[in-house]
Amino acid sequence: QVQLMESGGGLVQPGGSLRLSCTASTNIFDVNTARWYRQAPRKERELVAFITRGGVTNYSSSVKGRFTISRDSAKNMVYLQMSNLKPEDTAVYLCNGGVNGGYWGQGTQVTVSS
Numbered sequence: 001q002v003q004l005m006e007s008g009g010g011l012v013q014p015g016g017s018l019r020l021s022c023t024a025s026t027n028i029f030d031v032n033t034a035r036w037y038r039q040a041p042r043k044e045r046e047l048v049a050f051i052t053r054g055g056v057t058n059y060s061s062s063v064k065g066r067f068t069i070s071r072d073s074a075k076n077m078v079y080l081q082m083s084n085l086k087p088e089d090t091a092v093y094l095c096n097g098g099v100n101g102g103y104w105g106q107g108t109q110v111t112v113s114s
Contacts, residue, residue, distance in 0.1 A: 003024070004024050004105035006105045006106065006108040009110045017081070019079055019082070020036070020080040020110070021079055022078045024077070024103075029077070029097055034097045035095075035096040040092075046091075047060060048062075049068075062088075080093065090111050
């Protein structure tokens with residue numbers, strides 16, 4: 001059973017930065033696309049960013065230019081560097097991977113507030 005675990009969330013002021021990490025128990029990020037989603041209260045789950053096994057990245061329009069997704073295959077980890085954070089970025093951030101995105105982490109809370 002593949003396990004994903006996110007870390008790095010917390011409370012940050014508007015304009016601040018955070019780096020989220022996702023650790024996988026296997027090398028699924030090396031062979032499948034890795035994705036970061038976020039879930040805010042009373043909103044639909046949103047795909048924030050993804051990175052393919054070939055290293056191609058893509059971002060939602062709401063975070064493009066502020067967030068960067070990256071991968072460390074040797075460590076089975078995926079990162080989401082978030083900069084210039086805004087209150088509307090407040091959400092639970094979830095890591096996703098595996099064939100057809102079949103594996104999810106528990107999520108890590110990010111709160112952007114002054």
